[in-house]
Amino acid sequence: MAATSHTGLYLTDRDLRLVECSTDGEYKVVSQVSVSEVEFPFGSPLLHEIPYNRKLAKEFIRTLTALLRESPIRSSRISFVIPSIAPLIASIPVDPRLSEDDKQRYLEWECRQLTGYDESIQLDVMSQQLYSNNESEVHLAACMPHQTSVFLKSVCSQLSLTLSVLDIDHFTVEELLARHLDEFNAATYALVGLTDDYATVGVYENGRYLGFKVNTVSAREGYFAQVLRLLKGILEDHPAVSLDTVFVFGEHASSELLQSLESLLEIPVRRYEPMKGIPFLDSTLEEFASHYSASTFDVAIAAALQGLE
Structure with missing residues (x-):
């Protein structure tokens, strides 16, 4: 072959x-x-x-x-x-009574409000529904020109x-981690990215996406504090969810930081190495x-x- x-x-x-x-x-x-x-x-x-x-x-x-x-x-x-940090990524509540086309139009409108792009700039808006309640559906949207x-x-x-x-x-x-998740025996987990100047966190439960957050890292609030803040921001919307593993990638995923997270969270924290x-x-x-x-x-x-x- x-x-x-x-x-x-x-x-x-x-x-x-x-x-x-x-x-x-x-x-x-x-x-x-x-x-x-x-x-x-x-x-x-x-x-x-x-x-x-x-x-x-x-x-x-x-x-x-x-x-x-x-x-x-x-x-x-x-x-x-x-x-x-290059595109806009945001969690946006949407009225569940809207049609699918109207939901997409509303997401694009919200993205324009958040980015300041006017109608003359065509946007690519990709979205995924995270969860819903009686009042709204929460969608994760990513957009760029x-x-x-x-x-x-x-x-x-x-x-x-x-x-x-x-x-x-x-x-x-x-996506790569999800394809090989059987190797790690993790059902409810977080994926943490520690790259130059920013941190990302996504949380997943039995194949269901619960949320994603990203924020810059400063001298005042480093990677450790930012990861805890982002995790809390997602999990507070899902009080019944309990993580069993945290995976970390990126060049700022130091052994010391992983050990500190594991000690505080009291669950396995593993470096993911593609x-x-x-x-x-x-x-x-x-x-x-x-x-x-x-x-x-x-x-x-x-x-x-x-x-x-």
């Missing part, structure tokens, strides 16, 4: 992180890994200005082209992943690539990756692996 490959490209506010995975149908390997620093913080709301700013667009294309030239990939399919995805698809096309997926970091890792157990195609790639924390590539490899499954 011929080998197939897929590339995950994670766009942060300070670099581009690339991981390509390949498989012959039985074994998976990391067939490319690379990191390229960026001049502008593209992994931020600045991303949505690129389609309207020639200088930013040229720099983005130059950086990506140079990365792919220095680190050639086998795959023609690529998944772009952006940070959770449509031109952002148009631009990224166009850039990929110019580079003879196909943009398979445009996703958000936490949701990328969340790259664990997947060999490198050659020693040169392994040597390059060894200069970084393995967690640096959590998101990019999660995207690459999903593209193979």
Whole structure:
């Protein structure tokens, strides 16, 4: 069987992180890994200005082209992943009496109010119902300008690539974890992302999504305090829910922080490592990756692996 490959490209506010995975149908390997620093913080709301700013667009294309030239990939399919702080992500209550079309229109209207985008800017709004009560349905909505995805698809096309997926970091890792959850014997769990300058938390019960929150991290309120705040913000809407495991990913998931969380929550807190157990195609790639924390590539490899499954 011929080998197939897929590339995950994670766009942060300070670099581009690339991981390509390949498989012959039985074994998976990391067939490319690379990191390229960026001049502008593209992994931020600045991303949505690129389609309207020639200088930013040229720099983005130059950086990506140079990365792919220095680190050639086998795959023609690529998944772009952006940070959770780049789009708007919000929990929005909706009147359950509305039709499905009216619910979608209401979610878009609320997203415009929260972001300040006027009617001239077409938005991509993705949503999922979390839970409902007698008064409302609560939907998790993520939105960004449509031109952002148009631009990224166009850039990929110019580079003879196909943009398979445009996703958000936490949701990328969340999806991969859900596919392999049987390995961990966890029914009610939280997934915590600890990346540069922000933390994300999602809570899940028997396959049901209970909520998601994201917030920036400051010197005054670090990762530990922010995780507890975000967990509390979700669980207070579900007082009967009791977590049995917390999974943590991201380069700021230090052993000390995991131990502190486990001590306070009194449940297992485990580092989720998508790259664990997947060999490198050659020693040169392994040597390059060894200069970084393995967690640096959590998101990019999660995207690459999903593209193979």
